[in-house]
Amino acid sequence: MGRWYGAVAIGFALALVAVLLALPSPTRPPTTGPTRPAALAEVWPAAHPFPMPGYLPDGSAYRPQRILDPTTSVGLATSPDGSRTALVVVSGAGVRTLQSERSPLYQGIGATTDRLFWMLTATDAAGHPSVGLWTAPRAGGPATRLSADVGLPLLLGSAYDLSAVGDRLYWTSAYPGTGRTELRSIPLSGGPVRVEPLPGSWAMSAWPWLVSAPDPDDPATRLYNTRTRTMVTVAAPAHQEVSCGPVWCRLVPAGPDTRPELVRPNGSDLRVAGEPGALPVGADVAARDRFEPLLVPAGGAGGIGARLVLYDLATARTVVVAPNVSNAYGDATHLWWSVGDNETLSWYGLDLRTLG
Secondary structure, eight states: OHHHHHHHHHHHHHHHHHHHHHSOOOOOOOOOOOOOOEEHHHHOTTOOOEEEESBOTTSOEEEEEEEEETTEEEEEEEOTTSSOEEEEEEETTEEEEEEEESSOEEEEEEEOSSEEEEEEEEEOTTSOEEEEEEEEETTSOOOEEEESOOOSBOOOSOTTSSEEETTEEEEEEEETTTTEEEEEEEETTOOOOEEEEEESOEEEOSTTEEEEOOOTTOOOOEEEETTTTEEEEOOOOSSSEEEEOSSOEEEEOSSTTOOOEEEOTTSOSOEEOSSTTOEEOSSSSSBTTTEEEEEEEOOSTTOOSEEEEEEETTTTEEEEEEEEESEEEEOSSEEEEEESOGGGOEEEEEEGGGOO
């Protein structure tokens, strides 16, 4: 009896072991940790940053201002001795100098399919500054002054500072303390300047919109449609840095560990972008109404460089464009950044229109 019971017990135990071995392994919860932002190539495999030089063959330091295509950019070349700054076109064909001055200010650089445009502030031998609107063919040829009748142009570093619409070029001229702005335009081929007075202080935005320029006496942010003659007051909190376009506004709260916020002009659809301490890149808000480029400073003592990221409003995702950059700039269509410094300086660009 005892032997029989023992044999049964051993057989039952062996059967139980066999059953347990046949069962699937228990599922363990995944180990959690900080989420790593995706890299550019992981999210958009078709996106290909392209190189641009940091130094030109004559030793001048180069800084791109506008990107025309992956092989062509317009920018500033500072001579090795620092005495002159030239506006140049850098392309596969070489370097083309548009203008070269001592202590110039080139602003509002823009382009159509066949021409380049910019504002030049220069100082004469007597120290008197003057501002003029200049143009040059994209394909080659000398620069010519399109007009000296430009008023006091309000140029804030936006891609829209000079806006080509149809057969005319538009900009705003503002007169501090007067409470008025002029919307000015000229035929692309040259001719008389047309002036439309507007009450308030306005800067160019995505056409047909203007956005109220910073005014200490009137902190409210407004948008004005030049076609419909209608105005929209932006629903944004007071006491914050606010930048707006017709589709999105950017709020930059005070404090070193804050994150930029994006919101619709009517105050809806609030998004918190990037990481604590992230800084906006460029004057224009939400390129292509979707991408907000940000610089994230290096953390910790001895940190070098910063991470350049894109916050994608369509997916609420942050994507790393470059892990260690020294400078970054952006406009409505392109993003460009530098790596290295001094002799190792080089630039890279990215066409945001290639992102799906």
